[in-house]
Amino acid sequence: MNHPTMKRITSYHIIYISALLSILSACSKDDNPGNNQSQYMLVAESASSNSMFNVKFYAKDSLFVGYNKVFFMLYEKSSGSQVTQAEINFRPIMDMVTFKHACPVENPSGTADANGYFEGAVMFSMPGYDGSWSLSADVVANGKTDSIYFPLARVIPTNPVKKIVVIDSLSNGSGGWIISKYPVSLVEPDKWNVGNNNFEITVNKMASMMSFPxxxxxxxxxxxxxxxxxxxxxxxxxxxxxxxxxxSGTVNFTMTGAWRVHLDFTRDGRAIGKNAYFDISF
Ligand SMILES: [Cu+2]
Structure with missing residues (x-):
């Protein structure tokens, strides 16, 4: 412990490490102005239409085509106090100029988590740029009703894709076909490993341009x-x-590399769609 060489190395290291730490803390402050220690990425922040609430909109990562966990944090605008009980209904819209459509969502439960986040999900169905996608929400909290509107700069495609559409054609018995579309999104684990992986997907039906039960x-x-x-x-x-x-199931990858997970869907005793798969590389 009292060896002189050891002492020299130690004091040199302490100076080096403290210099490194101050650089790191300066960087993280710059990356997150006014938003200390959020575990998520701030996508946008805005006041609701009638100025009743301030809403912060977070995501785990850049918004992409597929299953996005999204998080709202709500504040009463008049008092600045945080709201922990609220009914929030997401209304994503893509404006394709000639028509509009939505995509599947999962609305948050009525109670924020211990850190104040209302957690839900939006399953964007296609890429968008320059606000072609927007996420609106109706908010009811503290006896007040208001809405919030976030135009979204980008919803990016991923490669490989994390969302597929399974298309079912059913004969209507008189020469025509009933076409049903089922968006299927991969709820990706944070990381794929050799061995057993949790494999979770969501399945919705496109009942209309706006409705996805x-x-x-x-x-x-x-x-x-x-x-x-x-x-x-x-x-x-x-x-x-x-x-x-x-x-939810389990997929076993016996080695690293490029895998294709084929999916066969059956509903009411009938095979639905063909050649559905997710490619996964790790
Ligand atoms: Cu679209």
Whole structure:
């Protein structure tokens, strides 16, 4: 402990480490002005239409096509106090000039989490730029009703995709077809590993341009394939319903690389769609 060389190294290191720490803390302050220690990324902040609430809109990452967890933080505008009980209904809209459409959402429960976040999800169905997507929400809290509007600068595509559409064609018995579209989104684990991975997806039905009810009666089989090497993997567990619109199973990746997880959907005893899959690389 009292060796002189050891002492020199230690004091040198202390100076070096404290210099490094001050650089790091300066950087994180600059990256997050006025928003200390949020665990999420601030997407936008705005007052509600009738100025009853201030709303901060956070996400885990840049908004993308697929299942995005989104978080609202609410404040009473008059008092500045944080709101922890609220009914929030998301209304995403894409304005495609000639027509508008929405996408599936999961509205937050009425109570904020311990850190004050109201957590929900938006399953963006296509990329958007320059505010073509917007996220509005109706907010009821503290006996007040108001709405909030966030134009979204970007919703980016991912490669590989994290959202597919399963298309079902059913004969109507007189030469025509009833076409049904089922958006399916990957609720990705934070990280894919060799071995067993939780495999969770959401399934909705496109009932109209604006309405996407959850589907809870799909039977789903998953078959992983490593196309470059022509093999699959054993011990996979097919996803089963775990919560409204969510199905969870286990996918076993026996090595790193590029995998394709094939999905077979059956509903009412009938195969739905064809060639559905998610590519996953790690
Ligand atoms: Cu669109």
């Amino acid at each position: 959850t589907i809870n009666d799909m039977t789903i089989a998953i078959t992983p394939e490593m196309p470059s090497m022509g093999h699959g993997s054993p011990n996979n567990v097919n996803p089963i319903p775990v919560s409204d619109g969510h199905y």
